[in-house]
Amino acid sequence: MPENEPRRRSPSRRGRPMRGRGCKRCADRRPIDYKDTAFMGRFIEPTGKLIPARKSGCSGPCQRRIALATKRARHLALLPYVAAHVRVGDWLSLLEAAGVPVWNPPALVRWNLDKRYLLELGRLGIPVVPTVALNTPSAEGGAAVMRERGWTEAVVKPAWDARGFAVGRVHLSELTEDPLGPGMLDRPLLVQEYVPAISEQGEVAFVFCGGTFSHALLKRPSAGEFRVNAQYGGSVTAMEPRTISEGLQQASSQHFLRHRCTRGSMES
Structure with missing residues (x-):
């Protein structure tokens, strides 16, 4: 090769991305997967x-x-919180201690992680689906709640829930030992009266930004389904509500909601 001619890289290496492969210094050369x-x-x-x-x-x-x-x-980052609620709380504390900017205040995120906030909203006068929290759940406890309130059907869900995870619809006569599957009775559960109108008409999410009403969304389940989540065939469309209840306005001005400046829904 002439002295002045630039040295060429091997064609086998030039411009070839090492997609999905670890480098030689990685301990196990596992593929780089952002979902892992x-x-x-x-x-x-x-x-x-x-x-x-x-x-x-x-x-x-x-x-x-x-x-x-x-x-x-x-x-x-927050997807594992359903199965690792405590770890996510610890992670939020680390962010606070390190002064890392968070789009929504960690205190608000903690409050929103636990669906028992529905009980708090109910105490503020917001109409919510009748809900009972079972902090030490059992199949017998769930059946007792349904009998006491005269519910023949109920929706049972973990207090730490998202995207319809482990949400079940149960009938009083068919309540099994563990209605949500193995291992689900070791965490707080919510028992809610089954409301047929949600299956037939859907539910409305009111979105407040900084304590001010922004817009509303109508969430509808697919035919034969009661869950409105997208993975179960649910749909979401914009809607213009006729009125906004005084309770919703009051709740949006509370400290735990006032600071929410991104998407946030309060469902009724």
């Missing part, structure tokens, strides 16, 4: 900051791919 929380947790500090390459043992190219995966994973 166990893997990503090795490279992200509790505050959400990326661990430097000199500490994680990654090469430069691998570190850059992990940085990109971290950005993609940020919107999934």
Whole structure:
């Protein structure tokens, strides 16, 4: 090769991305998957900051791919809270202690993690579906609640719930030992009266930004379904409510809702 001619890189390496492969300095060369929380947790500090390459043992190219995966994973940061409620609370405390800016105040996020806030909204005069909390749940306790209130059908859900996770519709005569599946009686549950109107007409979510009403959404379940979540075929459309109850306005001005400046829904 002439002395002045620039050296060319091997075609086998030039411009070829190492997509989905770990670098030689990674401990196990696992694929870089931003949805793999166990893997990503090795490279992200509790505050959400990326661990430097000199500490994680990654090469430069691998570190850059992990940085990109971290950005993609940020919107999934709170998804595990259904199964790891306490860990998420600890994580929020770490963010507070480190002074990390959070879009919604951690105190508000903690309040919103636990569906027992429905009882608090009810005490403020907001019409909510009749709800009873079972802090030490059992099938017998759920049946007793239904008998006392004259409910033949009820919706049972974990207090730490999202996207319809482990939500079940039960009939008093068919209440099983563990209506939501194995291991679901070790956490607080909510028992709610089944309201056929939700299956037939849907439910309305009122969205407040900074304590001021912004818009409303009509959530409808698919045919034969009672859950309005998208994974069960539910749909969401904008709507213009005729009136907004005084209770909703009052609740939106409370301290725990006043600071919410992003999407937030209060369902009735």
